[in-house]
Amino acid sequence: MQDIVSHNGTTAPEWIPEWIAVDWGTSNLRAWAMGPDGVLAEAVSDEGMGGLAREAFEPALRRLTGPWLQAGQVPVVACGMVGARQGWFEAPYRAVPCAPVAAGENVPVPQAGLAVQIVPGLMQAKPADVMRGEETQIAGALALHPGFDGVFCLPGTHSKWAGVSAGEVVSFQTFMTGEMFALLSRQSVLRHGMAGSGWDDAAFDQGVEEGLQRPERIAALLFRLRAEGLVAGLTADAARARLSGLLIGCELAAARPYWLGARVMLIGEAGLCGLYARALARQGLTATRLEARDCTIAGLAKAAGRMGDR
Amino acid sequence: MQDIVSHNGTTAPEWIPEWIAVDWGTSNLRAWAMGPDGVLAEAVSDEGMGGLAREAFEPALRRLTGPWLQAGQVPVVACGMVGARQGWFEAPYRAVPCAPVAAGENVPVPQAGLAVQIVPGLMQAKPADVMRGEETQIAGALALHPGFDGVFCLPGTHSKWAGVSAGEVVSFQTFMTGEMFALLSRQSVLRHGMAGSGWDDAAFDQGVEEGLQRPERIAALLFRLRAEGLVAGLTADAARARLSGLLIGCELAAARPYWLGARVMLIGEAGLCGLYARALARQGLTATRLEARDCTIAGLAKAAGRMGDR
Numbered sequence: 134m135q136d137i138v139s140h141n142g143t144t145a146p147e148w149i150p151e152w153i154a155v156d157w158g159t160s161n162l163r164a165w166a167m168g169p170d171g172v173l174a175e176a177v178s179d180e181g182m183g184g185l186a187r188e189a190f191e192p193a194l195r196r197l198t199g200p201w202l203q204a205g206q207v208p209v210v211a212c213g214m215v216g217a218r219q220g221w222f223e224a225p226y227r228a229v230p231c232a233p234v235a236a237g238e239n240v241p242v243p244q245a246g247l248a249v250q251i252v253p254g255l256m257q258a259k260p261a262d263v264m265r266g267e268e269t270q271i272a273g274a275l276a277l278h279p280g281f282d283g284v285f286c287l288p289g290t291h292s293k294w295a296g297v298s299a300g301e302v303v304s305f306q307t308f309m310t311g312e313m314f315a316l317l318s319r320q321s322v323l324r325h326g327m328a329g330s331g332w333d334d335a336a337f338d339q340g341v342e343e344g345l346q347r348p349e350r351i352a353a354l355l356f357r358l359r360a361e362g363l364v365a366g367l368t369a370d371a372a373r374a375r376l377s378g379l380l381i382g383c384e385l386a387a388a389r390p391y392w393l394g395a396r397v398m399l400i401g402e403a404g405l406c407g408l409y410a411r412a413l414a415r416q417g418l419t420a421t422r423l424e425a426r427d428c429t430i431a432g433l434a435k436a437a438g439r440m441g442d443r
Numbered sequence: 444m445q446d447i448v449s450h451n452g453t454t455a456p457e458w459i460p461e462w463i464a465v466d467w468g469t470s471n472l473r474a475w476a477m478g479p480d481g482v483l484a485e486a487v488s489d490e491g492m493g494g495l496a497r498e499a500f501e502p503a504l505r506r507l508t509g510p511w512l513q514a515g516q517v518p519v520v521a522c523g524m525v526g527a528r529q530g531w532f533e534a535p536y537r538a539v540p541c542a543p544v545a546a547g548e549n550v551p552v553p554q555a556g557l558a559v560q561i562v563p564g565l566m567q568a569k570p571a572d573v574m575r576g577e578e579t580q581i582a583g584a585l586a587l588h589p590g591f592d593g594v595f596c597l598p599g600t601h602s603k604w605a606g607v608s609a610g611e612v613v614s615f616q617t618f619m620t621g622e623m624f625a626l627l628s629r630q631s632v633l634r635h636g637m638a639g640s641g642w643d644d645a646a647f648d649q650g651v652e653e654g655l656q657r658p659e660r661i662a663a664l665l666f667r668l669r670a671e672g673l674v675a676g677l678t679a680d681a682a683r684a685r686l687s688g689l690l691i692g693c694e695l696a697a698a699r700p701y702w703l704g705a706r707v708m709l710i711g712e713a714g715l716c717g718l719y720a721r722a723l724a725r726q727g728l729t730a731t732r733l734e735a736r737d738c739t740i741a742g743l744a745k746a747a748g749r750m751g752d753r
Contacts, residue, residue: 218673226674256670256673257670258675260667260670261667261671261673261675262666262667262670263669263670263673263674291632291666306663307663307666307667307670308662308663308666309627309631309632309665309666310662312631312632313631313662316626316627316630316631317619317626320626320630321619321622321623321626322601322619322622348658348659348660348661349658349693349696349697350697351658351661351693351697352618352619352620352690352693352694352697353570353616353617353618353697353698355619356572356601356617356618356619357570357571357572359573360566360567360570360571360572360573360617361571363528363566363571364536364566364571364573365568365571380662383659383661383662384662386659387659387660387661387662387663388663
């Protein structure tokens, strides 16, 4: 893989990409110009799917990748919420158990001036669950670690746990942990006691323990953060860290069937993965941490049929 | 108790109240003009504590109750968030175990042009917990049902469960159930699947069962509502009702030590208390439902020392 060349998108580069890899989530649009040896250039914008009407997707993609497209129909492969019902074009879910991506099953966007294919998300019928984007990261992780059997944890707004065996996603489960942290820390009564952005590792660890041991008490454990702020001097840093720990501990309690005795790989934002790794380490489990970006690019290459059977 | 006379506050009535009872919460201000036989008039405004700076409390109270005050220093007894640190004047908490209110321990608001006393809230040192306002409703319920030993459940934004014995609150616990319902149904990803205002009793019952049986899975059970909407046709009415059931079921699971085998009285908004009563009934428990308004007025009378030892 070449060094990454950030490109501002206003002037044409000297190379022509073989294809363009796109990760189009709710909040952001990321694109990579791909050459025979890997990434030629990278670009990002805040034109995520969440803020775009259907007719705004193609212009947003052209704004970000226009100079790479000069030579005409460079194929684009995109994963993420771009394929949701509220996205550019709905790509039906593939049902587990199945390989996380399948090059032949991408969904072409019709009536677009660009040759765009969308990677389908995965669904599970019972218990009902869905993912869009994470399947590509899982495919990339498997491409980078061939033969891995075990469990992937993808922390985030909606954390995913996925069991993988023989190259297939067997089952998965989503937790609203990240979204609950955002809502509770910024919009609930708890926000009064956790202003600022400091941190307290010991309070995080305490929260993880409480959440893991008494997850069924979560609605009471949450209010206790407020009460301890009022009557026991709990600091804002400790309150915020303990809230994070409580919610992650609660998730780990419910996800125990996934991680107990398993090989676990974490994929996601580095800081957040660090918290999950810390929480798991205290349960005696050493998780491997993968770079989300590497996994996404490798997964898009796999979906684009540009990685062979590797 | 006389019939309630709603009063618009612009003209002076023919009577003079003995005292004024005030329930001043985060969102609303409620006042009752009290005579020797009970309520003479009632008034309500949306000038809750949450929207008022310290110097705005007295004018807000005068706007609502001005005509009742004509004769001068009519004593006012107020409960609720008016006594919080961000309220009019901070009334220190009383520590449980203790009687829910004590007439001699109200806190006078200093430097006010009105004779206002604030009913202190209750605090519990360990596990840390606090209440402001509910203690007055509990005192009122005990005044209306002398000798009751058992458990009070006060559903709401922050639901409270309180064990009462020999006229004292022995312990209590707060759950963020109502606030979580509001945040999740209106501001999380789940809002997409629960537009409108319909209801589905069977879905509520299912949610209660799931929450009671697997409360530790709450973060996963929540996302399942979204997933079933996407892949299994879950309706908006069913999704909203099941979310309510899940959160109430989760609360009931953690509050089991309070209600199992106990006499339970519910105090709160009628619709919400109906849901809790329904959920408890399916666990074989018949809860008594009390009118929140009656309890508040009786509790304020108790705090005002105007109810004798009844």
